[in-house]
Each structure stands twice: as C-alpha cells, then as structure tokens.
Amino acid sequence: MKENVFIVHRSEIIRKGLSLILQEYFKMEITQLNSAKDLSSFAGISGSIMILILEAQADLNLRAIDQLRKNNEVCLVGFYAENSDDQVDQTFDYQLNQFASPIQIQKLIQVIRQSGNKNKNPMQDNGELTSREKEVIKLIALGLANKEIADKLFISIHTVISHRKNITEKLGIKSISGLTVYAIMNNLLDIQDINPEELI
Amino acid sequence: MELFRREDKMSSLITRNYNLLPVINRFGIRLGFKEKTIAEVCQEKNIDTDFFLAIVNTYTDESYFPEAEFLSFSPVLLIDYLKNTHRYYINYVLPKIEQLLNKVMESCPDNCSSLKMINTFYQKYKSELLLHLKLEDEKVFPYILNLYENKTLSPEGSFIEVIENEHTNVEVKLSDLENLIIRHLSPNYEDNAMNEFLTALLQFENDLNDHARIEDHILITKVIEFEKELKK
Numbered sequence: 195m196k197e198n199v200f201i202v203h204r205s206e207i208i209r210k211g212l213s214l215i216l217q218e219y220f221k222m223e224i225t226q227l228n229s230a231k232d233l234s235s236f237a238g239i240s241g242s243i244m245i246l247i248l249e250a251q252a253d254l255n256l257r258a259i260d261q262l263r264k265n266n267e268v269c270l271v272g273f274y275a276e277n278s279d280d281q282v283d284q285t286f287d288y289q290l291n292q293f294a295s296p297i298q299i300q301k302l303i304q305v306i307r308q309s310g311n312k313n314k315n316p317m318q319d320n321g322e323l324t325s326r327e328k329e330v331i332k333l334i335a336l337g338l339a340n341k342e343i344a345d346k347l348f349i350s351i352h353t354v355i356s357h358r359k360n361i362t363e364k365l366g367i368k369s370i371s372g373l374t375v376y377a378i379m380n381n382l383l384d385i386q387d388i389n390p391e392e393l394i
Numbered sequence: 395m396e397l398f399r400r401e402d403k404m405s406s407l408i409t410r411n412y413n414l415l416p417v418i419n420r421f422g423i424r425l426g427f428k429e430k431t432i433a434e435v436c437q438e439k440n441i442d443t444d445f446f447l448a449i450v451n452t453y454t455d456e457s458y459f460p461e462a463e464f465l466s467f468s469p470v471l472l473i474d475y476l477k478n479t480h481r482y483y484i485n486y487v488l489p490k491i492e493q494l495l496n497k498v499m500e501s502c503p504d505n506c507s508s509l510k511m512i513n514t515f516y517q518k519y520k521s522e523l524l525l526h527l528k529l530e531d532e533k534v535f536p537y538i539l540n541l542y543e544n545k546t547l548s549p550e551g552s553f554i555e556v557i558e559n560e561h562t563n564v565e566v567k568l569s570d571l572e573n574l575i576i577r578h579l580s581p582n583y584e585d586n587a588m589n590e591f592l593t594a595l596l597q598f599e600n601d602l603n604d605h606a607r608i609e610d611h612i613l614i615t616k617v618i619e620f621e622k623e624l625k626k
C-alpha cells in the first residue's frame with residue numbers, strides 16, 4: 195500500500211527538521227503543511243496508509259481527517275512541545291515530543307508500519323486459505339484467466355480479483371508459477387494435471 | 395547510511411558495507427588499499443571517481459538518487475559496468491547458487507517431491523533471468539550505444555520501457571521462491587545446506603535489486619531524456 199506522510203506544524207524549523215530525520219532513513223513521500231486546514235485539499239487520496247504528524251496544541255481539522263479515514267488507513271501522531279506523559283490525548287494513536295531523538299522518531303514509524311500490516315486482515319489472519327480460495331488457486335494453476343475462473347465458479351470477475359489479492363497476501367506468493375508450485379506442494383493439484391514445462 | 399565521499403578511505407568503504415566487495419571488484423579494484431582515499435584509488439585505476447561514487451552509493455542507500463551532475467558520465471561507462479555485473483552473475487553467482495541448491499536436494503532423505511518442485515521453480519526463475527540479461531546484453535545495451543553514437547532515433551522504436559516491467563517480473567519470482575521456502579516448504583532437508591543456499595539467494599536478491607535500480611534510475615532515466623531531446 196502506498197504511504198503518505200503529513201507533517202502539520204506552524205514552525206517551519208520543526209517541519210523541515212522532522213522530515214529530514216525521516217527521509218534520512220525511509221523512502222517516503224512527505225507533505226509539509228503549515229496548518230491542518232490545508233488537509234482538506236488532500237481529501238482525494240485513497241487506498242493509502244496515511245501517517246499524520248500533527249502539532250498537538252493546534253487546531254486539528256478533524257473533519258478533514260474523518261474524510262481521509264473513509265478511504266485510507268489513517269494513523270495520527272500528536273507532536274507535543276513538552277515532554278509530558280500525563281497529557282494523553284485520546285485523539286492520537288501515538289505521541290511524539292520535540293525532544294525525541296531521531297532514533298525514537300524512526301522507531302515510531304517502524305512500529306506504525308508493523309501495526310498497519312497486522313490490522314490488514316483481522317478476520318482471516320491465521321493465514322489459512324478458505325475453501326473458495328483453494329479452488330481459485332487450483333484454477334489459476336491450471337492456467338485459467340480471471341474471466342474463465344469467474345464463469346466456472348459462478349462469481350464475478352471482481353470477486354475473483356479480490357480472492358487473488360487475499361491469496362497473495364496470505365501466502366506471500368504473487369506469480370502464477372509460484373502459486374502453481376504452492377498448489378502442488380499442498381496437494382490442491384496433482385502434478386499430472388499440469389504441464390510443468392509450460393506453466394511453471 | 396551516510397553517503398561515501400571522494401575523500402573517504404577506500405578501506406572504510408568495505409568496513410562500512412562489505413556487500414560492496416564484488417562491486418569494487420567489478421571496477422578492477424582489489425583489496426590492500428593502505429591509507430588511500432577513494433579518489434586516489436580511482437585515479438590509479440583510471441576510473442571516473444564520480445561514477446564510482448554514484449554506483450557505490452546507490453548500493454548503499456536505497457533512496458539515493460544521483461543528482462543531475464552525476465548523470466553526466468558517459469553511458470558507455472555505465473553499460474560497461476552493467477555488462478561486467480551480468481558476467482559476474484552468469485559465471486559466478488548463479489552457478490554457486492545452483493551448487494548450493496543441489497546440496498540441499500542431496501540432503502533430502504525421502505519424500506522429496508516438494509523440494510523437487512522448488513528446484514523446478516528455481517530453474518524456471520533462472521532461465522527467465524538469463525533471458526532478461528541476454529535481452530539487455532544483446533538488444534538494449536547495443537540500442538543505447540547506437541543511439542548515443544548516431545544521435546538518431548531508431549525507426550523500430552525504443553526498447554527502453556520494457557526493461558522496467560521485466561525487472562518487476564523477475565523480482566516477483568525471486569520473492570515467491572523465497573516465500574515458498576521460508577513459509578511453505580516442510581523442512582525435509584539438512585539445515586546447514588538450506589541456510590547456505592538461502593543466504594546466498596537473499597544476498598543475490600539484494601545485489602540484483604541494486605543492479606536493477608541502477609538500470610532504472612540512472613541508465614533508463616538518462617536514455618529517456620536523451621530520446622526526448624532527439625525527438626525535438
């Protein structure tokens with residue numbers, strides 16, 4: 195998933211410093227904004243992981259943030275001027291303060307990234323394939339195109355594509371030949387059913 | 395990681411990133427640098443220092459993207475380097491990986507059909523990769539060299555855009571292979587043999603990704619710009 199990072203702070207020194215620290219270690223697109231008001235102009239973004247680092251004491255523009263949440267995975271980081279643990283603000287998923295070391299800041303991004311990966315499939319996270327998904331793999335391995343798979347299983351192409359996406363996420367295998375090997379290794383398919391020369 | 399500069403010691407290059415060992419070899423640089431700086435060694439070996447730095451920094455920092463002035467060196471130089479890398483893959487790395495895979499196969503006591511599938515998959519991956527290297531060596535690189543020499547666009551169109559796509563396909567196959575082994579294959583083999591094979595494979599993956607990045611980010615960017623200029 196694409197990753198968008200926003201740094202919203204009135205101080206240019208902080209915006210620039212923070213994005214420098216992040217960019218030193220991560221290849222990420224960072225947008226620096228002076229005010230949360232400007233977040234509204236990014237409402238068109240969808241399908242992204244959005245990490246918003248917001249000046250905690252400033253106006254947050256929660257409306258724009260809610261808008262973004264509809265089509266993205268949004269993570270809010272409160273950026274505080276002082277080092278104080280007691281001012282926990284429920285709005286934020288994470289907190290940072292201006293005395294955080296570069297390492298702490300970079301660690302935080304890693305933590306966010308990892309939790310993002312975990313939350314992706316909360317219902318199906320044991321990695322087991324559903325019986326439908328197994329059928330789909332089998333047909334992929336036999337060399338059928340999405341349209342043919344849809345016809346055979348009486349489902350829409352759209353559903354086939356979403357099955358394929360889930361399969362790839364669960365197994366970590368993308369290519370048709372990789373899926374074929376998986377299918378044979380797990381006895382979803384007999385090696386006699388395919389021509390290994392052609393398909394793998 | 396911090397980028398290397400011309401006044402850094404050549405020895406620090408290796409102590410900071412030992413993955414650069416085969417990279418410097420491809421330039422004809424060998425160990426035993428004493429206190430010489432990067433610039434000094436390059437000068438001795440008649441290597442364009444800026445070019446050398448652009449390459450080693452690309453291997454060192456994933457987000458590193460050479461500035462316009464770094465792009466000033468000749469594509470001949472770049473292609474020479476890339477071809478050298480291909481030879482290193484074909485003559486050294488791939489045979490070595492295959493040898494290690496054979497050892498894994500030999501260490502399998504019985505019910506080795508899954509491992510055989512992995513082997514077949516590896517063979518397919520290898521032939522796809524070799525085909526890609528061949529396409530670059532025989533079609534893409536000559537096309538580029540010709541383009542710079544004659545400064546005219548070929549009527550058959552450009553080869554350039556195909557490569558990026560191919561890179562993705564080859565990368566996907568390799569990551570599939572790794573996931574099949576790490577996540578899905580039941581461990582019916584001798585561990586040390588597998589570890590050696592997998593380590594070599596993962597290291598190759600890093601090297602190959604960097605190689606493809608040099609092609610995509612430096613070479614292709616350069617050529618596409620040049621083609622645009624010619625079209626004017």
Ligand SMILES: [Fe+2]
Binds near residue numbers: 476480527605609
């Ligand atoms: Fe290449």
Ligand SMILES: [Fe+2]
Binds near residue numbers: 526530557561606609
């Ligand atoms: Fe390539």
